[in-house]
Amino acid sequence: MSHLVKRWIPTLIAIVSGLVTLGGYLIQNPALVYFRVHLVEWAVIVSGFAFFLGLLNILRVHGRQIVRRRQGWFYSMTLLFAILLGLLPTVLSALPSLPASVPSQEEVDHVVFDFIISPLGGSLAALLVFTLTLGAFRLLRVRRSIGAVFFLLIVVVILLGSVPIVGLERLAGARDWIINVPGMAGMRGLLLGVALGTVITALRVFLASERPHSEF
C-alpha cells in the first residue's frame, strides 16, 4: 500500500495532469481548456504554499547565521529585520481601528518598491556591466586560445559598432552582419537543441521515466 501511495499515485497524477494541460494548449477544446486553466490555477495556489516554505527556509538559514555569529551575521539580521518591516503594514492594516496618520499598505508598498527595491535592483543590474567586462579580461589571462581571442574580437567589434562615432560606420555594418547572420544562426541552432531537450525531458515525465515527485 505504501509502495502504491509513494510510487504510483504521484506518478499517475503527474502524468494525467501533464497530459490534460498539454492537451489544453494544443487542442482548443472547451473541456480541455477548462481543465488546463484550473490545473494551472491550482499550480499557482500550490506555489503559494511554496512561498511559505521559502519564508521558513530564510528564517531558519539566517536565524542560524545570527545565533552562531557566523561571517555576515549582520547582513542576515538586516534581512530578517527587512522581512519583519515588510510584514508590518499587512499586520497593521488588519487592525480594526487604524489612525488616519498611519500609511496604508498600498502606500508603504509603493515606497518600498519605488525607492528601495527598484533602485537596488537597477544598481545590481548596472554592476553586471563591470562583472562582464572583468570576465572578458580574465578570459585573456586564464584561457589564451584562438576561441578566446575570437570572442574578445567580436565583443570589441559589437561594442564599437554600437557607438555613434564618425569614422566607425564600417564597424556598425560589421556589427549588424555578425548579429544578423552568424549570431542569429548560432542562436537558432542553440534554441532548437534546447527545444528538443525540453520536449524529451517533458516526455520522460509523461512516460514515468523521470519522477521528481515520487519516492523512488
Place this chain on the structure above:
Amino acid sequence: MGGYLISATQIHIEAILLLGLSSLVLIVLFILRGRKGPRPSMRQVPAFQDLRDETGRAAESGGALHIALGSGELYGEDAMTSLASLQVVESLADEAVSYSAPPVITVGALTLLPLAQDILRRAYERSGRPEAYDPGKVRFVAPSPVAYAAGAANTISSENITASMTVGSFGPEASLITNAGSRHDLPQLAGLADPRAISALYPTTDRLAMGEELYTGGAQMTGERRYLVGLVAQDILRIVVALLVVFMAALVLLGAY
C-alpha cells in the same frame, strides 16, 4: 455536445506532429534499449564529468560544493530546464552524502526549494542516516533573478566552498555568481540554456555545458539507461529537424514553397 467538437483549425498540427514523433521515437527506444541490448554511447560533456571529481575534492578538503539552480519556476516556461538542473543534484546526491559532504544548494524559485530538499533528504534516507539530513543545505535566496544571483554570490564568498556549479535557468546575472567564484579562484562549472547567460558565463567558467548539453546531466553523471535512451532520442530528433530545415531551405531556394 456540439461545443466539445474539435475544429481542425483549432489544433496546432505541427506541435502535435513533433510531440507524436518524439513520443514514438522515445517509446520505441525504451522498448528496444530500455533494459537490454547494447548500451547507448554518448559524447562526454566535461562540465558534468568534472562535477563528480569536484564532489570528491570537496569531501577531501572538508568543504562543500555550491550548486546554483537558478530562478526557473516549475510551472513556467523554464520548468524543463529546472527539472534538468534537479537531475544534476539527484545524480550527485548519493555520492555527496556517502562522503558526508552534502552540497550547498541555492535556489531562486520557490517551487525548486521543496524538490531540491526532497532529493537531499531521500539520499540521506537511502544511506541509512536520515537524522544527518540538514534542510538548511538547500537555501531559497530571493525571487528576483538579480537579487538571487547576488545572494548566491555571497554564499560562495562567506562559506567554505571548494567549487561552484551554475546549472539551470539563468540570465546574464549569473555572472555575479561566477565572478564571486573567480575572486576565490574556485573551479567553475556551468550548464545553461539561455544564450544570454551562455555568452555572459563563457569568459568566467572553466567548463560550460551549452544549450542541449544541459539536458544530458543525468546521463553524463549516472550512465543510467533511462537517461541514455532520452539522449539517443534527442540525437535522432535533431537529425530529423536538421534534415527538415535543409529540405525546407531547398524548397524555398527552388521557389517551390
